[in-house]
Amino acid sequence: xxxxxxxxxxxxxxxxxxxxxxxxxxxxxxxxxxxxxxxxxxxxxxxxxxxxxxxxxxxxxxxxxxxxxxxxxxxxxxxxxxxxxxxxxxxxxxxxxxxxxxxxxxxxxxxxxxxxxxxxxxxxxxxxxxxxxxxxxxxxxxxxxxxxxxxxxxxxxxxxxxxxxxxxxxxxxxxxxxxxxxxxxxxxxxxxxxxxxxxxxxxxxxxxxxxxxxxxxxxxxxxxxxxxxxxxxxxxxxxxxxxxxxxxxxxxxxxxxxxxxxxxxxxxxxxxxxxxxxxxxxxxxxxxxxxxxxxxxxxxxxxxxxxxxxxxxxxxxxxxxxxxxxxxxxxxxxxxxxxxxxxxxxxxxxxxxxxxx
Numbered sequence: 030x031x032x033x034x035x036x037x038x039x040x041x042x043x044x045x046x047x048x049x050x051x052x053x054x055x056x057x058x059x060x061x062x063x064x065x066x067x068x069x070x071x072x073x074x075x076x077x078x079x080x081x082x083x084x085x086x087x088x089x090x091x092x093x094x095x096x097x098x099x100x101x102x103x104x105x106x107x108x109x110x111x112x113x114x115x116x117x118x119x120x121x122x123x124x125x126x127x128x129x130x131x132x133x134x135x136x137x138x139x140x141x142x143x144x145x146x147x148x149x150x151x152x153x154x155x156x157x158x159x160x161x162x163x164x165x166x167x168x169x170x171x172x173x174x175x176x177x178x179x180x181x182x183x184x185x186x187x188x189x190x191x192x193x194x195x196x197x198x199x200x201x202x203x204x205x206x207x208x209x210x211x212x213x214x215x216x217x218x219x220x221x222x223x224x225x226x227x228x229x230x231x232x233x234x235x236x237x238x239x240x241x242x243x244x245x246x247x248x249x250x251x252x253x254x255x256x257x258x259x260x261x262x263x264x265x266x267x268x269x270x271x272x273x274x275x276x277x278x279x280x281x282x283x284x285x286x287x288x289x290x291x292x293x294x295x296x297x298x299x300x301x302x303x304x305x306x307x308x309x310x311x312x313x314x315x316x317x318x319x320x321x322x323x324x325x326x327x328x329x330x331x332x333x334x335x336x337x338x339x340x341x342x343x344x345x346x347x348x349x350x351x352x353x354x355x356x357x358x359x360x361x362x363x364x365x366x367x368x369x370x371x372x373x374x375x376x377x378x379x380x381x382x383x384x385x386x
Contacts, residue, residue: 042376043352046249047219047332047369053251053302059292060253063284071281073097078287085245085259088294089232094266095245096258097286098278101218102131104244104256106138109181110272111242111265112212113142117180119214120162122149124189126216138276143177151327152190156201163209181212186234187219191310191333193226196233203239212262213239218246221303222331236261247293251302251370255289302370306332309368309377316381323384326363334366342384349383 043049052060069075081095098104105127113119119135121128123146127135136142147154147162159182166179184202187193194202206213215235217223220243224231235243241262247255258273260266273279280286293299314329317336326335343355343362355364368377 041350041352042380044366044368044380045352045354047306047367048249050251050369050371052253053298053370055298056247056252056255056289056292059288060285063288066284069284071283072279073283073287075284075287077284077291081257081287081290084291084294085257089235089259089261090230091232091236091261092263093236094260094263094269095290096260096266096269096273097280097283097290098256098258098273099254099280099286100278101126101216101244101246101248101256102134103276103278104246104258105131105183105214105216106134107258107269107272107276107278108214108242108244109135109142109183110138110140111269112214113139113180115139115141116177118143118145118166118177119181119183120145120147120154120159120179120211121183122147122152122154122185122188124149124152125183125185126189126218127183129189138272142180145179149188151192152185152188153192153194153198154184154202156198156205159202160205163205179209179211181214182206183214183216185216185218186223187226187331187333190327190335191331192328193223193330194234196227196229196238199234199238199240207239212241215240215243217243218256219249219303219331220246221250221299222307225300225303225307226331241265245290247290247299249369250293250299250306252289252293255286255293257290303332306368306370306372309372309374310334310366312374313366313368313377313381316378317384320381320385332368334368335363336366337361337363338384345386346380346383349379351380351383 085093085095242260245257245259310332314334317323324337353364355362
């Protein structure tokens with residue numbers, strides 16, 4: 030029986046997240062190369078994993094300790110478990126990933142450390158707000174057993190609002206933290222986008238600014254699954270091996286994660302991938318800003334755009350095959366648009382064109 034041809038399906042372009050992408054070709058080649066090497070030792074005892082300390086020490090221009098894991102949540106939670114006891118507090122931003130999007134994992138891994146949120150502007154904590162919060166709690170070390178004692182500060186770079194802390198801003202937060210004997214953790218899920226945006230050396234917004242340890246992310250920038258705990262303060266690594274094992278992140282075939290991380294930081298690949306994502310976001314933001322009924326909510330420093338637009342515009346864009354996260358109701362809708370290492374300029378231009386109709 031004759032069947033009519035199906036209507037062509039509109040290709041879907043997903044700007045909801047940089048997690049929707051595939052794997053960068055260079056990183057897929059690294060995985061395939063690791064797969065061709067038979068007989069590699071398991072549980073991180075392979076030569077590729079052992080080489081990460083040297084590669085990342087060269088990258089950051091200081092001796093570091095690198096511990097691969099598969100997810101950013103694991104990296105964040107393991108980091109925090111090293112610097113906060115169950116009866117400690119960790120200062121973080123209200124909308125930080127550790128506070129809002131990790132299902133209690135930081136509290137679980139620290140056996141109950143208390144996250145204390147701080148209000149921010151455009152996704153950034155200020156040194157002044159941190160100092161006020163510490164003072165409001167009576168200062169570090171005060172209160173005896175009745176007060177949960179502060180131990181650490183956690184900041185995110187690039188922030189959840191797509192903004193980037195400057196070198197000075199990171200230094201100022203670290204200075205307040207140091208004055209109060211607090212460790213500083215950096216959630217670097219989009220660290221590459223921040224370094225690319227600032228045009229600085231990665232050390233300038235990490236250990237040289239006063240960061241003790243960080244979650245170094247690659248998954249959002251082209252990896253299949255590639256994250257790492259990076260310790261600048263190597264005195265913290267004594268129990269990390271046991272904590273990673275207990276948390277279920279000591280992979281038997283660690284070489285596949287390590288191969289991605291190694292290739293990622295070689296020859297500036299990580300910054301090249303991030304540069305495209307940032308450039309496409311800048312292109313999109315510039316186009317949307319020219320449309321009268323669209324408002325850009327936060328500064329676009331890296332690869333994310335937050336915008337308010339009419340509901341009818343959002344529906345028109347979805348009908349044309351675009352996807353993105355949104356929230357809100359009535360006649361306006363706030364949306365998040367994220368560009369990635371492989372975002373194409375033609376797709377960005379078509380998005381802007383349809384938004385303008």
